[in-house]
Amino acid sequence: MLKINVDNIGDLAVVECEGRIVQSEAAFKLREAVTSQRNARIVVLELSEVYAIEGGGLGMLVFLQRWARDHNIRFKLFNPSKFVRERLKRASSISDFDIPTLDEMMALLARADRRYALAA
Numbered sequence: 001m002l003k004i005n006v007d008n009i010g011d012l013a014v015v016e017c018e019g020r021i022v023q024s025e026a027a028f029k030l031r032e033a034v035t036s037q038r039n040a041r042i043v044v045l046e047l048s049e050v051y052a053i054e055g056g057g058l059g060m061l062v063f064l065q066r067w068a069r070d071h072n073i074r075f076k077l078f079n080p081s082k083f084v085r086e087r088l089k090r091a092s093s094i095s096d097f098d099i100p101t102l103d104e105m106m107a108l109l110a111r112a113d114r115r116y117a118l119a120a
Helices: 024-035 055-070 082-090 102-119
Strands: 002-009 012-021 042-053 074-078
Touching: 002 024, 002 102, 012 024, 012 055, 012 102, 024 042, 024 055, 042 055, 042 082, 042 102, 055 074, 055 082
Parallel strands: 012 042, 042 074
Antiparallel strands: 002 012
16 A cells, blocks of 8 residues: 655655555556646655555656656655665665755755745
């Protein structure tokens, strides 16, 4: 089972994922959550609580990265769990993804929050 929570801060969307991305249903749920963020400039997938990901989930990450690029949206994977990192390494996909450090993520959040506060 995959739980998803989306937080929007200005033009930044943080998609928090918890659980497993091993069946088509979970991959499609993830696709819907991300592709519904068409107004975002940056989409961050927070993956620290994902403890299982299989081929379909990895394929969906690649699809979402391409979708984001096609829509001029920066796509980032934040804090992937050890299991997710290992699966990405095995699939030789880890270098294809933008994985920000904690400091980079904090800067993104601060910038988005500042912009959001100015707009309000």
